[in-house]
Amino acid sequence: MASRSHRIRTSHAGSLPRSQRLIELNELRARGELAHDGAYDLGLAQAVFDVVSRQHEIGIDLVNDGEYGHAMRTPYDYGAWWSYVFARLDGLELVDVSLRESVQARRSAVPGELVLSPFGDRRDWNMFADAYGDPDGGVALPPTEFQVRSPVCRAPITYVGHDAVARDIADVKAAMEATGATEGFLNSVAPASCARIGNEFYETDEEIIWACADAMREEYRAIVDAGLTVQLDDPAIAENWDQIVPEPSVEAYRRFTKTRIDALNHSIRGLPPERIRFHLCWGSWHGPHVTDIAMADIVDLMLEVNACAYSFEAANARHEHEWRVWEDVALPDGKVILPGIVTHSTNVVEHPELVAERIGRFAGLVGAENVIASTDCGLGGRIHPQIAWAKLESLVQGAAIASGRA
Numbered sequence: 001m002a003s004r005s006h007r008i009r010t011s012h013a014g015s016l017p018r019s020q021r022l023i024e025l026n027e028l029r030a031r032g033e034l035a036h037d038g039a040y041d042l043g044l045a046q047a048v049f050d051v052v053s054r055q056h057e058i059g060i061d062l063v064n065d066g067e068y069g070h071a072m073r074t075p076y077d078y079g080a081w082w083s084y085v086f087a088r089l090d091g092l093e094l095v096d097v098s099l100r101e102s103v104q105a106r107r108s109a110v111p112g113e114l115v116l117s118p119f120g121d122r123r124d125w126n127m128f129a130d131a132y133g134d135p136d137g138g139v140a141l142p143p144t145e146f147q148v149r150s151p152v153c154r155a156p157i158t159y160v161g162h163d164a165v166a167r168d169i170a171d172v173k174a175a176m177e178a179t180g181a182t183e184g185f186l187n188s189v190a191p192a193s194c195a196r197i198g199n200e201f202y203e204t205d206e207e208i209i210w211a212c213a214d215a216m217r218e219e220y221r222a223i224v225d226a227g228l229t230v231q232l233d234d235p236a237i238a239e240n241w242d243q244i245v246p247e248p249s250v251e252a253y254r255r256f257t258k259t260r261i262d263a264l265n266h267s268i269r270g271l272p273p274e275r276i277r278f279h280l281c282w283g284s285w286h287g288p289h290v291t292d293i294a295m296a297d298i299v300d301l302m303l304e305v306n307a308c309a310y311s312f313e314a315a316n317a318r319h320e321h322e323w324r325v326w327e328d329v330a331l332p333d334g335k336v337i338l339p340g341i342v343t344h345s346t347n348v349v350e351h352p353e354l355v356a357e358r359i360g361r362f363a364g365l366v367g368a369e370n371v372i373a374s375t376d377c378g379l380g381g382r383i384h385p386q387i388a389w390a391k392l393e394s395l396v397q398g399a400a401i402a403s404g405r406a
Contacts, residue, residue: 006368006406008359008399009061011338011391013279013311014231015081015378016055016066017385018160022047026071040120042222044068045171052184054389055246059396062229062372063181066380069168070198078284078381081233082196087187088161089215092151114256115205116196117245121169124242124291126395132287134378139287140169152198157211159218185277186223191216191267192260202322206259213267220268224275226279231277231311232268236260239283241293250297257301265306277338278302282319284344284377300331308350313376314339315350315358326365337366340376341398342391349390355398360405368406373399 018026025043028034051066070084086092124131131139168186173295176184191213195205202208223230237260241253248256268276280302282292295312313319323339331337341358342350350358355373362371373395379388 001282007364007369008371008373008406010373010396010399011060011062011185011311012055012064012375012379012395013338013340014064014067014185014233014379015070015380015382016051016064016068017380018066018068018072018075019047020075020389022068023072023075028074030071030073041167044167045174048171049175049178052172052181053179054183055392056179057074058389058393060392062183062185063172063176063233064185064187065168065172065175067187067378069164069171069309072381075385076381080381081187081378082189082193085161085194085216086151088159088164088219089156089212090160091153091157091201093154095150095152095198114244114248114252116240116243119243121245122291123245123247124287124289126245127291128288133398134328149398150198153201153208155201157208157215159215161219162222165219165222168374169223169228172228173194183229185229185231186220187231187233187279188223190232190236190278192236192240192257193234193261194237202398209260209263210266212249213263216269220276221271224271229275229277230271230305231279232264232305232307233279234260234264235279235281235283238293238298239281242283242291247291250293253293254297254301257298258304261301261304265304268306273306273308276305276307277311278305278307279377281313281377286345286382286383289316289318292318295319295325296328299325303329303332303335309336309338309372311338311374312340313343314362315341315343315376317347319376320358323361323365326362329367331370336370336372337362338372338374342395343376344379344388345376347383347387349387350394350398352394352397352401355394356401356405359399359402363402363406366397368403375403 030038034040048065048068052063055063070080072080131137172184194212195209199208220230339362359373
């Protein structure tokens with residue numbers, strides 16, 4: 001995946017806006033109202049072709065399927081990056097979310113170990129409770145199915161998503177061949193993020209992380225064996241910090257996170273690092289994020305992941321200043337970074353000159369050949385489709401400007 005020249009290449013974090021037709025198909029399928037799965041599969045394949053074609057046409061170098069195989073049932077179903085996996089894992093049951101959170105709250109931590117609070121008990125959400133609770137304030141999360149029903153593990157976790165991932169692989173490869181796109185990736189949830197579910201089966205929360213690592217390895221391997229790159233989506237690595245109440249020490253959180261990095265590396269053991277990229281973020285919801293952990297406190301843990309490329313937020317107002325981390329952190333040889341250059345967190349479309357300036361900061365510190373310009377997080381479900389595609393066009397334009405300066 002390493003850049004082959006000083007031309008700054010482009011990609012994105014994965015999720016792209018779904019067409020209205022695809023959203024309708026997802027809803028019909030969920031309600032059991034499609035005459036047969038073939039109708040869904042044909043509609044999905046066409047949608048993937050369309051989204052790959054559009055990426056290729058505007059100049060995105062490393063394309064994907066927009067995460068279209070991870071079904072969204074509304075235009076702003078922001079949770080599909082995570083919830084898609086529930087149908088691909090045996091051992092889970094969907095229960096009323098209040099029951100799931102009571103299960104989570106009842107679990108006792110190993111003495112001296114940290115434990116996650118329920119999703120609704122984040123420190124940022126509590127600090128800005130009025131804003132998060134105001135449906136007209138621009139911060140409240142839009143409703144999704146998994147705010148009502150949420151997964152609980154009640155049996156051994158095993159992977160049963162082989163047909164689904166095979167379909168994702170076939171769709172994106174067919175679209176790439178038809179459009180001429182040469183480098184593609186598929187997103188897959190990483191073990192630590194996968195394991196943030198209710199647990200009534202395993203003795204400890206650590207055990208469920210390792211169970212997810214063993215199960216999800218099958219999906220990672222299928223993607224890599226197909227000649228694609230797998231992107232491991234793992235907001236838990238940074239985002240868990242805000243979900244521990246009260247705020248822990250940085251040292252304790254790093255120990256807590258190291259276990260999750262070890263489980264991830266276990267899940268990708270033996271797979272070629274050049275086919276693996278890792279995505280870190282602080283959660284893509286539109287909130288203040290004042291309780292986010294600093295990049296400097298976890299960047300070395302991120303680099304312990306046995307991947308060749310690292311995607312992270314770098315354009316939103318809470319983290320843009322952290323490009324300076326790379327003044328003190330040496331990027332290992334053979335690795336590349338995919339910093340967020342345009343963001344999902346604002347409807348303002350970044351000017352290509354600003355895009356070029358942001359790229360230049362990273363290129364000046366780690367080398368232009370080691371930078372692939374990307375997005376902070378997935379654009380699908382976070383901003384209007386018209387704005388999302390305008391941001392990607394500006395990303396490509398700004399990368400061309402930055403390439404001329406490299």
